Amino acid sequence: MTGTGGLTLAFGLPLAVALILFALAAYERRAGLASGPGFFQRNGLAVGLYLVIAVGFWAFFVIVLPQLAMVDMSFRPKLPPSQMGGPKDLYTLENYRYFLFGSTTSTAEWNWLHIKAFLLTIGVSIAITLLNFAICYPIAFHMAQSASVGRLRILLLLLILPYWVNEILRAFAFRVLLSSGGIINQALLGSGLTSEPIDFLAADVGLYMGLSYAYLLMMVFPLYNAIESLDKNQIEAARDLGAPWWHIHAFIVMPHAKPGIASGCTLVFMLCAGALAAPLVLGGPRTLWFTPIVYDRFYQAFNWPQGAAYAFVLLVTCILFVLLVLKAFRLSLGEITR
């Protein structure tokens, strides 16, 4: 977004949308599609204005326009500030080309370093999502269906407690736990299972554990909420009819908890793929998670357009994943963000 073009968009887009909405409202009124009081009649002028300004500012200046600016920047070349908006500031696919093929001077065929990091990030994020589902499902089911009120309160408190502590500190705790002089290695050495400390961090065990740990709650609570609304009698009835336990879960609980499962999976995947703290703190020396690469495009290479392109690639991937999950579970967005 350059010079006056950007400014026009920044003020023009909200204005255009407002005009369209007014026109739409007038049309609906005339065509008899809408009945009842209009927006300002219903809220009064003062409250109505407040609503329009607050929501308008949020939707445009905080959500939509920044995203557009980022996408716009990702298609521009890297230029010194003096040349921005000048004749060299043309739309280009250079930043995306770089992601796939590396720099023009590089002789390698593909930019394997970044592509591998990207694929690794997506693959590991999916694996961690599935792992977290497996870890969290039993406890969520227990909390929702069989725990007493007192026990439920204690479980909830214990679950939430670690998450008051900062994300960085949590990741750091894993580093302390898994380091070569850490307590796990001491226990392994002491018991004679290994003769040398195992480098968990270089093997990325720490990273995967840290990521799974960091987003456990995002899986537990949607599952818990969804399972809680299931009528206990349905499970009783199935049991009385002789269904084995896995039938009950596969054909009664899980279909009922579908929105919760989808919402937990979406959140965990998205947070994992976009995680920055755990890879920074726990990543082994050879690991390349995708988000730190994006960060480095900005603050190490100072190539903002390229960073924006990388961020856009990540965003598109996340959107595709969400759509895929929605499609697979046959749900609408409203059902998973409840």
Add this chain to the structure above:
Amino acid sequence: MSGGPFQRIMFALYIAIFFLYLLGPLAVMGVSAFNTPQYPQVWPIEGLTLDWFGLLLADADMMYGLKTSIWIGLLVVCISVPVGLAGAIVMTQISARLRSTYYLIVVSPVLTPGIIIGISTVVFWRQFTADTGTRFLYDGIILTVLGQSSFISAYCMLIILARLQRFDRVQEEAALDLGASYPQVFRHILLPFLKPALASAAVLAFLSSFENYNTTTFSILSDKTLTTVLAGRVRQGTTPAISALAVLIVGVTIIGAIAYEIWKRRADAAAARRQRAAIAAEEAELAGEPIPA
């Protein structure tokens, strides 16, 4: 999960491992905060000390970061709760045709990776402030508040919306029929009804802001919050002063949780007393006796 003794034992084992995984790292931090070695260490315990707490409080960078984090958190609450409220009210009034588009836009920040929100905020406001000659707005704290508000407002909106859906519009119409003005209805009927949701939205907004890293690390520019200071420290390798910080945070949380529990029990007991008194009064009235004062 009832069943045979074998299933019970398996489940108990699972719960034990689950909470060991969940609380183990905290325990490690807790112990290492009191142990003397320079690098956070649990075993062997070489000596007990409180030095790390002193070191933490004397750390100027951390204290500066803490102050900035608290400011940002408060500003985010001041923006996100009112905006979330407006977003939720508009959601209930918008025509069905626009609702799904509107919902998609305002909920999208929840499903957008944090770094992308941070990046887009910085990119947009750098250009915008340059274009409009308002360069003074291009400031780490302002940008962070804006960036965080985008998704925290959405959290707030979802919380408020959940309560708003249980609101009975008849109350509003009754007040209007009795001659109240629209702002009066908003202030005296809708807001009090939403108060619990507004309170939990505010707490959640502050906490999410306080601990955010992904968005903040981009939008804070050269300024610092507690989380970005911590991230810098942890990357360099560090002393148990960081463990001491975790211990303090958990300690404050536990004290807060206990205080809340006590307060809640008292409030429940008071409510139960009032209810008993009301029932007694009603029974007395039904029996035709004079109402006891």
